[in-house]
Amino acid sequence: MAALSRASRIRNPALFICDIQEKFRGIYEFPKLISTTSKMLRAASNLQMPVYITTQNRAKLGNTVSELQPxxxxxxxRADIDKTLFSMITPEIEAKLPSDLDVIIVGIExxxxxxxxxxxxxxxxHRVYILADGVSSMNPEERGIALSRLRDAGAIVTSSESxxxxxxxxxxxxxxxxxxxLVKETKEDTKGALGAFSKI
Incomplete structure:
Protein backbone atom coordinates (compact mmCIF):
# COMPACT_ATOMS: atom_id res chain seq x y z
CA MET A 1 0.00 0.00 0.00
CA ALA A 2 1.28 3.48 -0.83
CA ALA A 3 2.27 5.72 2.06
CA LEU A 4 -0.58 7.95 3.19
CA SER A 5 -0.17 11.65 3.77
CA ARG A 6 -0.91 12.78 7.32
CA ALA A 7 -2.40 15.95 5.83
CA SER A 8 -5.18 14.06 4.06
CA ARG A 9 -8.76 14.09 5.31
CA ILE A 10 -10.23 11.05 6.97
CA ARG A 11 -11.95 8.98 4.28
CA ASN A 12 -13.07 5.53 5.43
CA PRO A 13 -13.22 5.64 9.23
CA ALA A 14 -13.42 2.79 11.72
CA LEU A 15 -13.46 3.06 15.51
CA PHE A 16 -11.15 0.94 17.70
CA ILE A 17 -12.11 0.51 21.38
CA CYS A 18 -9.00 -0.67 23.21
CA ASP A 19 -9.35 -2.59 26.49
CA ILE A 20 -11.78 -0.37 28.44
CA GLN A 21 -12.39 -2.97 31.16
CA GLU A 22 -13.71 -3.24 34.69
CA LYS A 23 -10.33 -3.79 36.39
CA PHE A 24 -8.95 -0.58 34.85
CA ARG A 25 -11.31 1.81 36.64
CA GLY A 26 -8.31 3.24 38.52
CA ILE A 27 -6.91 4.70 35.28
CA TYR A 28 -6.37 8.48 35.24
CA GLU A 29 -9.69 10.31 34.64
CA PHE A 30 -11.49 7.07 33.79
CA PRO A 31 -15.02 8.60 33.83
CA LYS A 32 -13.95 11.18 31.23
CA LEU A 33 -12.53 8.40 29.06
CA ILE A 34 -15.91 6.65 29.30
CA SER A 35 -17.84 9.78 28.30
CA THR A 36 -15.72 10.31 25.17
CA THR A 37 -15.92 6.63 24.23
CA SER A 38 -19.69 6.57 24.74
CA LYS A 39 -20.08 9.63 22.49
CA MET A 40 -17.95 8.01 19.78
CA LEU A 41 -19.88 4.73 19.98
CA ARG A 42 -23.21 6.54 19.69
CA ALA A 43 -21.91 8.49 16.69
CA ALA A 44 -20.58 5.27 15.15
CA SER A 45 -24.06 3.79 15.39
CA ASN A 46 -25.60 6.82 13.65
CA LEU A 47 -22.93 6.77 10.95
CA GLN A 48 -22.78 2.95 10.68
CA MET A 49 -19.03 3.26 11.20
CA PRO A 50 -17.29 -0.11 11.72
CA VAL A 51 -16.30 -0.72 15.35
CA TYR A 52 -13.59 -3.11 16.55
CA ILE A 53 -13.38 -3.89 20.28
CA THR A 54 -10.78 -5.74 22.31
CA THR A 55 -10.31 -6.78 25.91
CA GLN A 56 -7.04 -7.78 27.52
CA ASN A 57 -7.27 -11.16 29.27
CA ARG A 58 -11.00 -10.82 29.97
CA ALA A 59 -11.07 -13.68 32.49
CA LYS A 60 -8.78 -11.74 34.83
CA LEU A 61 -9.45 -8.11 33.94
CA GLY A 62 -13.18 -8.19 33.21
CA ASN A 63 -15.45 -7.36 30.31
CA THR A 64 -15.74 -4.04 28.55
CA VAL A 65 -17.25 -1.75 31.20
CA SER A 66 -20.99 -1.83 31.80
CA GLU A 67 -21.49 1.81 30.75
CA LEU A 68 -20.45 0.97 27.19
CA GLN A 69 -22.29 -2.34 26.83
CA PRO A 70 -25.56 -0.83 25.49
CA ARG A 78 -17.27 -5.96 13.38
CA ALA A 79 -15.26 -7.63 16.15
CA ASP A 80 -15.21 -8.06 19.93
CA ILE A 81 -12.05 -10.03 20.61
CA ASP A 82 -10.26 -11.05 23.79
CA LYS A 83 -6.48 -11.02 23.52
CA THR A 84 -3.20 -11.49 25.31
CA LEU A 85 -1.21 -9.44 22.79
CA PHE A 86 -0.79 -5.82 23.80
CA SER A 87 -1.66 -4.72 20.26
CA MET A 88 -5.25 -4.90 19.05
CA ILE A 89 -3.89 -6.23 15.75
CA THR A 90 -4.46 -9.88 16.55
CA PRO A 91 -4.85 -12.46 13.80
CA GLU A 92 -8.65 -12.33 14.35
CA ILE A 93 -8.83 -8.54 14.00
CA GLU A 94 -6.42 -8.49 11.07
CA ALA A 95 -8.59 -11.00 9.20
CA LYS A 96 -11.59 -8.65 9.54
CA LEU A 97 -9.76 -5.41 8.76
CA PRO A 98 -10.02 -3.93 5.24
CA SER A 99 -6.75 -2.45 4.04
CA ASP A 100 -8.24 0.98 3.25
CA LEU A 101 -9.56 1.93 6.71
CA ASP A 102 -8.58 5.05 8.59
CA VAL A 103 -8.60 4.04 12.24
CA ILE A 104 -9.78 6.19 15.16
CA ILE A 105 -8.53 4.90 18.53
CA VAL A 106 -9.86 5.36 22.05
CA GLY A 107 -8.87 3.32 25.09
CA ILE A 108 -6.12 2.33 27.45
CA GLU A 109 -3.32 2.34 28.22
CA HIS A 126 -3.42 2.67 7.75
CA ARG A 127 -3.86 6.30 8.73
CA VAL A 128 -4.41 6.45 12.52
CA TYR A 129 -6.28 9.13 14.49
CA ILE A 130 -5.74 9.04 18.26
CA LEU A 131 -8.34 10.97 20.24
CA ALA A 132 -6.51 12.97 22.88
CA ASP A 133 -9.76 13.19 24.89
CA GLY A 134 -10.27 9.43 24.60
CA VAL A 135 -7.03 7.75 25.73
CA SER A 136 -5.55 7.41 29.20
CA SER A 137 -2.96 5.63 31.34
CA MET A 138 -2.58 4.78 35.01
CA ASN A 139 0.17 7.40 35.27
CA PRO A 140 -1.02 10.54 33.44
CA GLU A 141 2.53 11.53 32.50
CA GLU A 142 2.76 8.44 30.28
CA ARG A 143 0.08 9.90 27.97
CA GLY A 144 2.12 12.86 26.80
CA ILE A 145 5.23 10.80 26.22
CA ALA A 146 3.28 8.21 24.22
CA LEU A 147 1.30 10.74 22.17
CA SER A 148 4.48 12.62 21.24
CA ARG A 149 6.10 9.38 20.12
CA LEU A 150 3.04 8.34 18.11
CA ARG A 151 2.73 11.74 16.45
CA ASP A 152 6.38 11.45 15.42
CA ALA A 153 5.66 7.94 14.08
CA GLY A 154 2.94 9.30 11.79
CA ALA A 155 -0.29 9.16 13.79
CA ILE A 156 -2.67 12.13 13.92
CA VAL A 157 -3.51 13.30 17.45
CA THR A 158 -6.88 15.05 17.43
CA SER A 159 -10.13 15.38 19.39
CA SER A 160 -13.48 13.60 19.29
CA GLU A 161 -15.45 16.63 18.13
CA SER A 162 -12.95 17.49 15.42
CA LEU A 182 -25.00 14.38 20.16
CA VAL A 183 -22.12 16.87 20.23
CA LYS A 184 -24.40 19.50 21.81
CA GLU A 185 -25.79 17.00 24.32
CA THR A 186 -22.30 16.00 25.46
CA LYS A 187 -20.61 19.41 25.29
CA GLU A 188 -20.01 19.69 29.06
CA ASP A 189 -18.56 16.17 29.23
CA THR A 190 -16.37 16.99 26.22
CA LYS A 191 -15.18 20.20 27.85
CA GLY A 192 -14.26 18.26 31.00
CA ALA A 193 -12.44 15.56 29.06
CA LEU A 194 -10.47 18.10 27.04
CA GLY A 195 -9.58 19.99 30.21
CA ALA A 196 -8.18 16.81 31.76
CA PHE A 197 -6.57 15.28 28.69
CA SER A 198 -5.46 18.09 26.37
CA LYS A 199 -2.24 18.79 28.28
CA ILE A 200 -0.08 16.46 26.21
Missing part, protein backbone atom coordinates in the same frame (compact mmCIF):
# COMPACT_ATOMS: atom_id res chain seq x y z
CA UNK A 71 -23.58 0.62 22.56
CA UNK A 72 -21.83 -2.63 21.59
CA UNK A 73 -24.61 -4.09 19.46
CA UNK A 74 -25.54 -3.77 15.82
CA UNK A 75 -24.22 -4.73 12.39
CA UNK A 76 -21.49 -2.05 12.55
CA UNK A 77 -19.77 -3.97 15.42
CA UNK A 110 -1.96 5.06 25.96
CA UNK A 111 1.68 4.02 26.31
CA UNK A 112 1.11 0.26 26.00
CA UNK A 113 -1.84 -1.14 24.04
CA UNK A 114 -2.77 2.09 22.26
CA UNK A 115 0.87 2.63 21.28
CA UNK A 116 1.46 -0.91 20.02
CA UNK A 117 -1.85 -0.94 18.13
CA UNK A 118 -1.03 2.38 16.47
CA UNK A 119 2.46 1.27 15.44
CA UNK A 120 1.10 -1.97 13.96
CA UNK A 121 -1.62 -0.10 12.03
CA UNK A 122 0.87 2.45 10.69
CA UNK A 123 3.19 -0.38 9.60
CA UNK A 124 0.27 -1.85 7.61
CA UNK A 125 -0.37 1.45 5.81
CA UNK A 163 -12.95 14.00 13.96
CA UNK A 164 -16.75 13.70 14.02
CA UNK A 165 -17.24 16.89 12.04
CA UNK A 166 -14.47 15.84 9.65
CA UNK A 167 -16.36 12.60 8.99
CA UNK A 168 -19.58 14.55 8.36
CA UNK A 169 -17.82 17.07 6.06
CA UNK A 170 -21.08 18.88 5.22
CA UNK A 171 -24.13 20.16 7.12
CA UNK A 172 -26.17 18.42 4.41
CA UNK A 173 -24.91 14.99 5.54
CA UNK A 174 -27.91 12.78 6.31
CA UNK A 175 -26.64 12.18 9.86
CA UNK A 176 -25.69 15.80 10.56
CA UNK A 177 -28.63 16.47 12.89
CA UNK A 178 -28.07 13.28 14.88
CA UNK A 179 -24.32 13.76 15.29
CA UNK A 180 -24.40 17.52 15.89
CA UNK A 181 -27.20 16.94 18.41
Missing amino acids: HLVGPHI THICVTQTTLDLLARG VLFEILRDANHEQFRAVSG
